[in-house]
Amino acid sequence: MTKPVVDLTIVGSIGIDTIETPTEKREEILGGSASYACAAASFFTHTGMVGVVGTDFPKAFIDTWATMNIDLAGLQTVEGKTFRWSGVYHENMDNRDTLSTELNVFETFSPELPEDYKEAPYLFLGNIHPALQLHVLEQVRNPKFVLIDTMDLWINIAKDDLTQVIGKCDMLTLNESESQLYTGKNSLTQAAKELLNLGPEYVLIKKGGNGSMLFTKDDAFLLHAYPLDSFKDPTGAGDTFAGGLMGALAASGKTDKEAIRQAMVYGSITASFGVEEFSLERLTQLDRDEIEIRVEEFKEMCRI
Amino acid sequence: MTKPVVDLTIVGSIGIDTIETPTEKREEILGGSASYACAAASFFTHTGMVGVVGTDFPKAFIDTWATMNIDLAGLQTVEGKTFRWSGVYHENMDNRDTLSTELNVFETFSPELPEDYKEAPYLFLGNIHPALQLHVLEQVRNPKFVLIDTMDLWINIAKDDLTQVIGKCDMLTLNESESQLYTGKNSLTQAAKELLNLGPEYVLIKKGGNGSMLFTKDDAFLLHAYPLDSFKDPTGAGDTFAGGLMGALAASGKTDKEAIRQAMVYGSITASFGVEEFSLERLTQLDRDEIEIRVEEFKEMCRI
Numbered sequence: 001m002t003k004p005v006v007d008l009t010i011v012g013s014i015g016i017d018t019i020e021t022p023t024e025k026r027e028e029i030l031g032g033s034a035s036y037a038c039a040a041a042s043f044f045t046h047t048g049m050v051g052v053v054g055t056d057f058p059k060a061f062i063d064t065w066a067t068m069n070i071d072l073a074g075l076q077t078v079e080g081k082t083f084r085w086s087g088v089y090h091e092n093m094d095n096r097d098t099l100s101t102e103l104n105v106f107e108t109f110s111p112e113l114p115e116d117y118k119e120a121p122y123l124f125l126g127n128i129h130p131a132l133q134l135h136v137l138e139q140v141r142n143p144k145f146v147l148i149d150t151m152d153l154w155i156n157i158a159k160d161d162l163t164q165v166i167g168k169c170d171m172l173t174l175n176e177s178e179s180q181l182y183t184g185k186n187s188l189t190q191a192a193k194e195l196l197n198l199g200p201e202y203v204l205i206k207k208g209g210n211g212s213m214l215f216t217k218d219d220a221f222l223l224h225a226y227p228l229d230s231f232k233d234p235t236g237a238g239d240t241f242a243g244g245l246m247g248a249l250a251a252s253g254k255t256d257k258e259a260i261r262q263a264m265v266y267g268s269i270t271a272s273f274g275v276e277e278f279s280l281e282r283l284t285q286l287d288r289d290e291i292e293i294r295v296e297e298f299k300e301m302c303r304i
Numbered sequence: 305m306t307k308p309v310v311d312l313t314i315v316g317s318i319g320i321d322t323i324e325t326p327t328e329k330r331e332e333i334l335g336g337s338a339s340y341a342c343a344a345a346s347f348f349t350h351t352g353m354v355g356v357v358g359t360d361f362p363k364a365f366i367d368t369w370a371t372m373n374i375d376l377a378g379l380q381t382v383e384g385k386t387f388r389w390s391g392v393y394h395e396n397m398d399n400r401d402t403l404s405t406e407l408n409v410f411e412t413f414s415p416e417l418p419e420d421y422k423e424a425p426y427l428f429l430g431n432i433h434p435a436l437q438l439h440v441l442e443q444v445r446n447p448k449f450v451l452i453d454t455m456d457l458w459i460n461i462a463k464d465d466l467t468q469v470i471g472k473c474d475m476l477t478l479n480e481s482e483s484q485l486y487t488g489k490n491s492l493t494q495a496a497k498e499l500l501n502l503g504p505e506y507v508l509i510k511k512g513g514n515g516s517m518l519f520t521k522d523d524a525f526l527l528h529a530y531p532l533d534s535f536k537d538p539t540g541a542g543d544t545f546a547g548g549l550m551g552a553l554a555a556s557g558k559t560d561k562e563a564i565r566q567a568m569v570y571g572s573i574t575a576s577f578g579v580e581e582f583s584l585e586r587l588t589q590l591d592r593d594e595i596e597i598r599v600e601e602f603k604e605m606c607r608i
Contacts (some may be wrong), residue, residue: 026394300523
């Protein structure tokens, strides 16, 4: 058997974002969960993107991904406008309001995997409708490790679909408030226990600037976030974290707890770079050596 | 020279608290920064308490401290009522409202150190008016390591006094919002840099259930909080953390960075027990072995 061309398949949204922070407003920039996650993963492994854009999608954005060596065989271009999102961040950058969401070509999206993606051992089901996540999962032949992400919207309007697909994955990731929304539990350890009962071996709760917590039925792994002096745009930080994690895990070829701890560190550090600028602006300027240097610095900060 | 009787002197408030959480209300229970901090420190080293109570102070509370082997030579009892505080916690237990504060005997408190406390190598200036903290510091002959805590009230009404005494200490601890209030900086790393410029070698920012961060001019140490399934009352958690830290540091006899990292772990774990019940109820039932077991479990959770 020949080695698959792509080690990691990532499906998710691709969007054109308009983002306002307390200090800056940026219009029509490249965004979406698949875009952030693939960019992060591309530092570590050969990554294939599955997503949809409209005929209005700028060629410059496609070039950005191609320059990062992201495989685009799973990218569909269909007649119509690309998915658009706009949001505004509050003073503390912890919270944001969505100003508008236009699904556009995303509304009728049916993700289809190129043949060689179906053989990829690692799969990241980024944040899209859980029915589409399931549709992707069903096309993959023999996945070694599947991570699923989601958002409050799907918990609110498609919880049954979501629950079904979570049960078929190895790891579930969501943020603090989403874990509380799904379970109705304030305590993150209690929420994690309930989510583990849905089937996944790992539950990874993201806490933004306060780090992340990985739970199994037997133990936990606690990871701080790298302390940044300043950052410009937290959009996509969770996708960057998850993409970097899956990229590093795919590169290791492993799926055990120790490998996952190391992969989480790489995901977290990649995300710490990502938020330094809007969109993929920092990630496109980043090289692997910078990641390694910050990883070493970070490990020393966390050493007890 | 004979070894001092007390290795660690702790000054702070002693109060009778009335506390309401979403599930429970407890009236007239033992509280105050000195009470929590001394209880935590007492697991590790011989600790002397400096504080004031009124003639209404229950003998049972004194017995609680005595049972924990806390040295009470620095405790003054004066005519009048003990300091009282009451507060109510919000649904998420992250925020609280103060319902009432009665200073009572605290209003005219002038902390005086017994002779042998003046020789104690470690000093924790718990949360009281910065002028009183300075008054205590001036009585100590040759301290090896001084930690100072404070609160938003003193930043708002006595910032000059506070700034003066901070400059004479080795370590400053405050919580996230206090560090932002003092410096006007949202970024904790920026806030820490500004606070380090006041003089202390270490700035320790507490983030409650999200852990803590220790900063020096050269580096940082990031510590998660132990993940609790549930907890009953976060009152005094910061004092317990700081008291445990100073107790463990005094027990080590050291003041270097590595010793401080270890001491922070002990402080954090002691605080994780403290919040499991109201007042000192869990700490009085706790033994050193339980602390060691949880410390080991916690280190494994944080190992990268």
